[in-house]
Amino acid sequence: MRQLRLALSSLMRRPSRAALAVLTATMTVAGAVSILGLIGGIRDIARRGLERLGENVIFVVAGGDAFGVGAARFTLDHVRALDELYAPAGGAQPIAVERCALVRPDGSMHSVLGVATNARTLYYFNYSVTRGRYFTDGEVRGDEPMCVLEWLLASSVHPDDPARCLGEVLAFRIGGVERRVEVIGLLEEPLTENAGELIGQPEVYHRVFMPFGLMPGGGEVFTSMAVKLPAGVSSDDAPDRITAALEAEGVPPDSFEFIDAKEETEMIRTSVLTLTSLGVAMTATCLLAESVAITSIILMSMTERIKEIGIRRAEGASRRDISVQFLFETLCIGAVGGALGVPVGMLGARILAEYAVDWPVSHNPLILLGAAAASAVVGMFSGLLPARHAASLDPVAALEAA
Amino acid sequence: MIRLADVTKTYHVGAVEINALRGVDLFVADGDFLAVMGPSGCGKSTLLHVAGCLDTPTSGHVELRGTRVSDLSERELARLRATEIGFVFQTFNLLWDETALENVELPLLYAGVRSRRRAATAAAALERVGLGPRARHRPWQLSGGEQQRVAIARALVKEPAVLLADEPTGNLDSASGEHILDLFSTLHDEGSTIIMVTHEQGVAERAGRILHMRDGVILPDGEVATG
Numbered sequence: 001m002r003q004l005r006l007a008l009s010s011l012m013r014r015p016s017r018a019a020l021a022v023l024t025a026t027m028t029v030a031g032a033v034s035i036l037g038l039i040g041g042i043r044d045i046a047r048r049g050l051e052r053l054g055e056n057v058i059f060v061v062a063g064g065d066a067f068g069v070g071a072a073r074f075t076l077d078h079v080r081a082l083d084e085l086y087a088p089a090g091g092a093q094p095i096a097v098e099r100c101a102l103v104r105p106d107g108s109m110h111s112v113l114g115v116a117t118n119a120r121t122l123y124y125f126n127y128s129v130t131r132g133r134y135f136t137d138g139e140v141r142g143d144e145p146m147c148v149l150e151w152l153l154a155s156s157v158h159p160d161d162p163a164r165c166l167g168e169v170l171a172f173r174i175g176g177v178e179r180r181v182e183v184i185g186l187l188e189e190p191l192t193e194n195a196g197e198l199i200g201q202p203e204v205y206h207r208v209f210m211p212f213g214l215m216p217g218g219g220e221v222f223t224s225m226a227v228k229l230p231a232g233v234s235s236d237d238a239p240d241r242i243t244a245a246l247e248a249e250g251v252p253p254d255s256f257e258f259i260d261a262k263e264e265t266e267m268i269r270t271s272v273l274t275l276t277s278l279g280v281a282m283t284a285t286c287l288l289a290e291s292v293a294i295t296s297i298i299l300m301s302m303t304e305r306i307k308e309i310g311i312r313r314a315e316g317a318s319r320r321d322i323s324v325q326f327l328f329e330t331l332c333i334g335a336v337g338g339a340l341g342v343p344v345g346m347l348g349a350r351i352l353a354e355y356a357v358d359w360p361v362s363h364n365p366l367i368l369l370g371a372a373a374a375s376a377v378v379g380m381f382s383g384l385l386p387a388r389h390a391a392s393l394d395p396v397a398a399l400e401a402a
Numbered sequence: 403m404i405r406l407a408d409v410t411k412t413y414h415v416g417a418v419e420i421n422a423l424r425g426v427d428l429f430v431a432d433g434d435f436l437a438v439m440g441p442s443g444c445g446k447s448t449l450l451h452v453a454g455c456l457d458t459p460t461s462g463h464v465e466l467r468g469t470r471v472s473d474l475s476e477r478e479l480a481r482l483r484a485t486e487i488g489f490v491f492q493t494f495n496l497l498w499d500e501t502a503l504e505n506v507e508l509p510l511l512y513a514g515v516r517s518r519r520r521a522a523t524a525a526a527a528l529e530r531v532g533l534g535p536r537a538r539h540r541p542w543q544l545s546g547g548e549q550q551r552v553a554i555a556r557a558l559v560k561e562p563a564v565l566l567a568d569e570p571t572g573n574l575d576s577a578s579g580e581h582i583l584d585l586f587s588t589l590h591d592e593g594s595t596i597i598m599v600t601h602e603q604g605v606a607e608r609a610g611r612i613l614h615m616r617d618g619v620i621l622p623d624g625e626v627a628t629g
């Protein structure tokens with residue numbers, strides 16, 4: 001406590017030097033916090049993207065040649081065959097993806113991806129309906145035209161209040177036919193408007209989900225199927241099992257292909273890991289810069305403090321007392337720099353997110369606390385060299401210093 | 403009581419060897435007021451530094467109140483300086499940014515005295531040298547004589563076994579110098595042990611006993627160093 005008071009009083013007596021050192025620590029911590037906040041933001045987007053992909057899902061997609069000739073056309077029988085393959089813990093879901101157009105009230109057209117599915121979408125994929133509801137099994141035939149919109153699609157209709165879409169009847173041009181469809185639900189709002197672009201799936205947050213009865217083919221024919229494997233079942237042998245099951249139903253094996261969500265998941269996970277590593281490396285660089293700066297500032301000030309050290313030694317300070325005083329001084333610089341750097345960094349991240357990178361910021365409270373604590377620790381370690389130098393000074397020579 | 407027995411101190415400046423002290427024997431009894439005289443470079447200040455545990459002898463030993471200081475660790479020596487040895491330097495050696503009171507508190511701080519008692523003891527020491535009203539002033543707000551009195555208060559505050567003064571009037575005008583010497587005489591009368599280094603005969607004559615040094619040795623009584 002005595003040494004801490006000594007260190008604080010010593011810093012207060014040299015305000016310009018202390019301010020310079022604290023400013024340096026503040027800026028480096030702020031830099032680290034900003035970087036981590038921005039990386040945290042993009043990690044959250046990627047993580048949410050991963051969650052939406054669902055767990056253990058494999059897609060069977062109609063293939064064929066470059067012109068689509070020879071592509072499979074899946075029917076409900078094929079869906080049932082795969083459903084039985086992985087029942088009861090897993091199953092298959094028909095999906096028909098169709099490019100369609102939303103006809104806005106002013107008559108303008110907005111191209112969107114129409115996804116026709118059954119009521120089990122929410123079971124397959126981790127989507128969250130924030131307003132209204134999803135359609136039920138009884139509604140999948142499309143007798144009552146209805147749809148569920150991605151939030152961003154709703155916001156393109158009512159930019160000020162996307163929730164106003166709920167209950168409205170919107171016009172969609174599907175397969176050349178205009179259908180009027182009631183909006184019964186809205187999916188969750190993404191963390192940012194460009195969340196899809198950031199995870200390399202630009203259209204994923206602009207889709208409309210409809211009962212498959214509304215699509216061309218009337219819900220009898222599908223372009224793909226999502227197969228959910230039971231928890232703990234590896235997807236490695238799934239293609240062989242699915243191919244065999246479909247072959248038994250008369251579907252030629254070369255007329256479809258597999259897209260394993262695991263691969264996409266792994267890709268996103270790798271990106272997140274790379275970003276995290278980058279963040280850790282940049283934070284380490286910032287803290288190293290802080291350490292070098294504090295050490296330099298304290299070492300530079302040492303010249304003017306040699307006499308002070310001599311006086312303190314003559315009046316009873318041991319080498320350890322001198323050493324500890326310097327360590328406490330740099331600890332205080334690091335701690336104050338950390339305490340100031342965290343809010344400055346949070347503000348910096350928000351400014352960068354707003355004007356430079358266009359993605360949200362996410363700060364983990366533990367990481368913020370860790371950054372402040374790391375700054376204090378780095379500060380103290382920065383004092384090791386000056387403290388050692390100060391403690392090693394010969395008291396007589398120090399007293400005789402000009 | 404302070405005793406130096408066959409003390410030598412050798413410095414190396416590059417390839418040059420400097421024998422600052424060459425077998426010094428000295429005994430100073432409690433209550434003595436001793437002046438050490440001699441030309442520049444004769445080893446007076448080195449003698450003071452070794453006696454004050456600021457420097458260690460190359461050979462020989464120093465005893466302070468029966469404790470052989472060469473047997474003490476660095477921390478024990480620091481403790482000794484904080485409690486038993488008072489220094490008064492020619493250039494005052496005050497901490498420039500601290501008040502007179504804080505300067506006087508310094509040795510008590512390292513001696514582990516608690517804050518409130520420290521301040522009260524330091525204030526009393528300043529009163530003793532007539533600087534009570536200047537306690538909150540910083541050294542640069544004080545005259546040279548006042549600064550030296552702060553330094554004396556800092557030396558006295560620990561009630562030292564010995565007060566070591568290195569040219570205490572060297573940087574003062576004659577009136578201030580006289581004031582300081584009067585203060586030393588008073589302290590001596592009150593029982594303090596003082597070793598004062600000076601090259602001024604008039605200053606040395608204020609002490610009860612004068613020793614002369616030349617080339618790192620203490621000259622026999624009656625012999626006076628020249629040059």
